[in-house]
Amino acid sequence: MRMLALPFLFALAAICTPVYSANVDYAKSEITFVSKQMNVPVQGRFKKFTAQIDFDPKKLANAKALLEVDLASVDTGSADADAEVGKKAWFNTSAFPTAKFVSSSVTQTGPDKYEAHGKLSIKGIGVDVAAPFVVKRAGDAVTYEGGFILKRLQFKIGEGVWSDTETVADEVQVKFRIVTTGNK
Amino acid sequence: MNPSAARYTSVAISLHWLIATVILCTFLLGQYMTGLEVSPAKLKLYSYHKWIGVTIFLLVLIRLGWRLLHRPPPPPAAMPAWQHSAANIVHFLLYALTLTIPVSGWLMSSASGFQVVYLGQFPIPDLLPKDKNMAEQLKHLHEALNWLMLALVALHAAAALKHHMLDRDDVLRRMLPFLKQRSALK
Numbered sequence: 001m002r003m004l005a006l007p008f009l010f011a012l013a014a015i016c017t018p019v020y021s022a023n024v025d026y027a028k029s030e031i032t033f034v035s036k037q038m039n040v041p042v043q044g045r046f047k048k049f050t051a052q053i054d055f056d057p058k059k060l061a062n063a064k065a066l067l068e069v070d071l072a073s074v075d076t077g078s079a080d081a082d083a084e085v086g087k088k089a090w091f092n093t094s095a096f097p098t099a100k101f102v103s104s105s106v107t108q109t110g111p112d113k114y115e116a117h118g119k120l121s122i123k124g125i126g127v128d129v130a131a132p133f134v135v136k137r138a139g140d141a142v143t144y145e146g147g148f149i150l151k152r153l154q155f156k157i158g159e160g161v162w163s164d165t166e167t168v169a170d171e172v173q174v175k176f177r178i179v180t181t182g183n184k
Numbered sequence: 185m186n187p188s189a190a191r192y193t194s195v196a197i198s199l200h201w202l203i204a205t206v207i208l209c210t211f212l213l214g215q216y217m218t219g220l221e222v223s224p225a226k227l228k229l230y231s232y233h234k235w236i237g238v239t240i241f242l243l244v245l246i247r248l249g250w251r252l253l254h255r256p257p258p259p260p261a262a263m264p265a266w267q268h269s270a271a272n273i274v275h276f277l278l279y280a281l282t283l284t285i286p287v288s289g290w291l292m293s294s295a296s297g298f299q300v301v302y303l304g305q306f307p308i309p310d311l312l313p314k315d316k317n318m319a320e321q322l323k324h325l326h327e328a329l330n331w332l333m334l335a336l337v338a339l340h341a342a343a344a345l346k347h348h349m350l351d352r353d354d355v356l357r358r359m360l361p362f363l364k365q366r367s368a369l370k
Contacts, residue, residue, distance in 0.1 A: 039301050042297065077298075161223060161224050167224035
């Protein structure tokens with residue numbers, strides 16, 4: 001499915017948005033997270049997402065990033081939790097299938113170090129987030145690697161009985177690595 | 185013979201009954217929690233079950249250390265040699281199971297991708313990497329060892345009652361915290 005969908009998405013991106021400088025290499029890119037259950041760190045990841053990145057260190061004012069994550073593609077690390085997390089109290093994927101991040105600005109914080117600011121929308125709730133990231137260039141490939149702390153209750157991820165943070169911590173460490181190729 | 189010398193030490197008696205009670209509770213907890221729907225309560229109970237398992241493992245180490253330093257009272261003189269051997273084998277297996285069952289649970293948790301964090305504070309390293317098939321195998325092992333333990337505990341208890349009711353000797357009484365020895369009552 002992804003193989004079929006990707007060229008279509010790229011074509012769509014090319015028509016609807018300004019021309020981006022590079023293509024994302026999804027085989028080398030990942031969005032992962034660590035949640036804490038009863039203080040036990042549990043690794044998870046999203047198997048399907050799309051990213052559009054326009055980034056030139058010399059023209060930071062024009063930097064843009066758009067990420068869309070297919071929430072149903074979540075791999076929480078256990079089959080029990082995979083089945084649970086799509087439900088209404090969690091992601092409610094039938095009503096809100098995607099999480100979206102749209103950058104508003106990117107600032108430089110050090111050599112090869114930046115911070116992306118923007119709006120993260122999950123379950124119809126938009127929250128301003130800041131995600132520090134590091135940029136590494138190797139040939140025509142550029143890697144953007146970073147993360148931020150997502151507070152799940154801000155997005156009503158885990159409502160009702162699941163809002164108990166003693167069982168599942170409010171803070172979820174989200175990490176991303178986006179690799180783009182064909183950079184000029 | 186001095187009857188008090190034929191008793192287990194009070195530390196050995198305390199550890200025996202403490203560990204037996206905790207094992208029974210966590211066995212029942214294990215039976216109960218696995219049937220629950222996914223809920224915060226289930227996550228909590230799984231953690232408690234793992235913490236109790238680690239606690240049992242530590243208590244058994246203390247118990248074994250105590251036993252090495254304090255020899256248990258000898259078997260009754262009238263007891264046939266085969267019964268003595270059978271008792272030794274069952275006792276050895278019970279000690280082995282009280283150590284291997286927590287270990288199998290810990291390995292199963294590791295293979296399932298859930299590190300054991302004792303009391304929510306002390307992370308116990310994962311010996312195995314996450315591996316779904318391995319986790320499934322270890323789950324079966326953890327269960328099988330528990331049923332074996334249950335069978336041996338039943339045998340152990342039946343033997344103790346047989347000594348008490350049929351042989352009318354002190355084998356059970358010397359492990360009971362409150363009852364006096366028959367020999368001391370006479």
